[in-house]
Amino acid sequence: MAAHFVICKYCGQKFNRDIEPFVEVGTRRYAHKDCADKVDASMTQDEKDYYKLEEYIKKLFNINTISAKIKKQIHDFRQEYGYTYSGMLKTLYWWYEIKDNSIELSQEGIGIIPFIYSQAEKYFYALYMAKIFNDGLDEYKPKVEEVEIASPRVYTKNQIKLFNMEDDN
Numbered sequence: 001m002a003a004h005f006v007i008c009k010y011c012g013q014k015f016n017r018d019i020e021p022f023v024e025v026g027t028r029r030y031a032h033k034d035c036a037d038k039v040d041a042s043m044t045q046d047e048k049d050y051y052k053l054e055e056y057i058k059k060l061f062n063i064n065t066i067s068a069k070i071k072k073q074i075h076d077f078r079q080e081y082g083y084t085y086s087g088m089l090k091t092l093y094w095w096y097e098i099k100d101n102s103i104e105l106s107q108e109g110i111g112i113i114p115f116i117y118s119q120a121e122k123y124f125y126a127l128y129m130a131k132i133f134n135d136g137l138d139e140y141k142p143k144v145e146e147v148e149i150a151s152p153r154v155y156t157k158n159q160i161k162l163f164n165m166e167d168d169n
């Protein structure tokens with residue numbers, strides 16, 4: 001029986017994955033479970049989301065590394081439009097897996113995102129609202145990071161005055 005020796009992505013040591021607990025990291029790469037847990041604990045949510053986005057794009061285009069072009073697109077979309085990494089991932093998922101579009105027109109990039117982001121957002125927002133509805137409002141515990149809640153309208157004295165003036169007409 002051949003032993004499954006692999007190299008840990010994080011500590012670089014060779015180990016037998018039949019004996020030691022391991023996790024798969026990305027495509028055909030492995031790590032000690034302990035090493036992966038340590039890395040996971042040290043990553044911010046943003047870093048985790050970025051990692052997930054890259055892993056998803058690799059799977060989508062069947063590539064091993066993210067091209068400079070795609071890295072730049074991710075960076076630019078974040079800077080210019082304020083998109084989140086998880087939002088970009090969801091958008092790609094919606095376009096290619098739910099809407100079942102072909103990657104043939106992608107030009108090996110993710111330039112489609114700004115054109116479809118708000119549509120994808122609407123889709124996931126509807127799903128989210130359906131989930132709240134189905135779960136029942138009493139059991140629902142709001143999760144701040146998942147939905148943007150509009151800030152409450154604050155009336156200044158001037159606005160109230162204006163409102164009253166119009167009312168008097």
Ligand SMILES: [Zn+2]
Pocket residue numbers: 008009010011012013031032035
């Ligand atoms: Zn390790």
